[in-house]
Amino acid sequence: MKRPFSPLILVHGGAGKRRMTRMQADCLAEALAAGHEVLRRDGAALMAVESSIQLLEASGLFNAGRGANRQLDGVQRMDASIMDGADLRAGAVASVEGILHPIAAAKLVLEKTDHVLLVGPSAGRFARHFNVLRYRSSQKRVRMDYTALLNRRRTRSGHGTVGAVALDRSGTISAGASTGGIDTMLPGRVGDTPLIGCGVYADNRSAAVSMTGLGEGIIRLAIAKSVCDRLRMGTGPEKAAKALLHELVTRVGGRAGMLVVSPSGQFALVHVTPYMAAGWWNGTNRPTVKAVWP
Numbered sequence: 652m653k654r655p656f657s658p659l660i661l662v663h664g665g666a667g668k669r670r671m672t673r674m675q676a677d678c679l680a681e682a683l684a685a686g687h688e689v690l691r692r693d694g695a696a697l698m699a700v701e702s703s704i705q706l707l708e709a710s711g712l713f714n715a716g717r718g719a720n721r722q723l724d725g726v727q728r729m730d731a732s733i734m735d736g737a738d739l740r741a742g743a744v745a746s747v748e749g750i751l752h753p754i755a756a757a758k759l760v761l762e763k764t765d766h767v768l769l770v771g772p773s774a775g776r777f778a779r780h781f782n783v784l785r786y787r788s789s790q791k792r793v794r795m796d797y798t799a800l801l802n803r804r805r806t807r808s809g810h811g812t813v814g815a816v817a818l819d820r821s822g823t824i825s826a827g828a829s830t831g832g833i834d835t836m837l838p839g840r841v842g843d844t845p846l847i848g849c850g851v852y853a854d855n856r857s858a859a860v861s862m863t864g865l866g867e868g869i870i871r872l873a874i875a876k877s878v879c880d881r882l883r884m885g886t887g888p889e890k891a892a893k894a895l896l897h898e899l900v901t902r903v904g905g906r907a908g909m910l911v912v913s914p915s916g917q918f919a920l921v922h923v924t925p926y927m928a929a930g931w932w933n934g935t936n937r938p939t940v941k942a943v944w945p
């Protein structure tokens with residue numbers, strides 16, 4: 652009989668200049684426990700990734716779901732994606748408003764449609780049709796003055812994109828991410844998170860990758876798929892992740908961090924920012940959650 656794979660889950664809560672708080676660290680440990688519980692019960696990696704990310708979205712402690720950043724017109728617009736490494740099915744939503752779990756909406760796109768990406772109010776209507784939990788935030792729409800907005804300096808909120816990668820007992824890997832974007836962004840801006848191959852990628856022939864950081868640079872180098880391609884050619888997860896992050900810094904001046912897991916259970920957590928709130932757990936001892944990796 653084929654020996655089952657050892658389940659493994661990794662989560663992140665953003666990469667940047669600020670160290671995570673105790674509450675964020677506890678929440679990441681809870682997200683690891685929730686995802687690992689799914690895997691322990693022989694659940695699919697896709698389900699584990701969704702379950703971990705939902706917990707982070709609902710916490711309000713990260714830049715996703717309840718805690719999502721506002722765009723410069725005062726509105727929260729969120730992005731998420733999820734991918735199954737067994738058959739390359741993927742689902743994503745971009746610029747959705749008033750949804751507590753954009754990751755659930757992304758998974759519904761994967762499961763219920765032939766599409767990969769739905770955007771804007773139509774994506775929100777799609778999610779509501781399937782009863783994805785809504786939430787009402789006290790947001791006030793700000794009148795737009797593009798001249799002022801384009802000159803606005805970036806601020807830092809200290810919150811981050813959330814994401815997860817997992818390996819299940821059948822040897823399938825999956826990746827997902829959910830975000831409220833970056834700190835200072837024009838209305839309608841979409842980052843790497845809902846773009847398959849940029850913020851998220853999973854393929855049982857190579858790896859599952861979930862990114863966090865400034866989306867503009869990540870998009871330009873299609874980092875998640877590029878890391879997977881390197882693993883497919885035989886490079887290890889940490890070496891591949893470091894090579895792509897080096898390219899990100901040197902070629903486009905980007906900053907990011909990522910989670911990588913291979914179908915054989917090799918994994919890496921790597922960042923070129925001062926901190927990346929992240930952790931991993933294989934079910935033994937306690938989950939490892941730290942702010943500086945490796």
Ligand code: GLY
Nearest residue numbers: 832842864865866
């Ligand atoms: N990585 C999240 C974003 O740039 O939107």
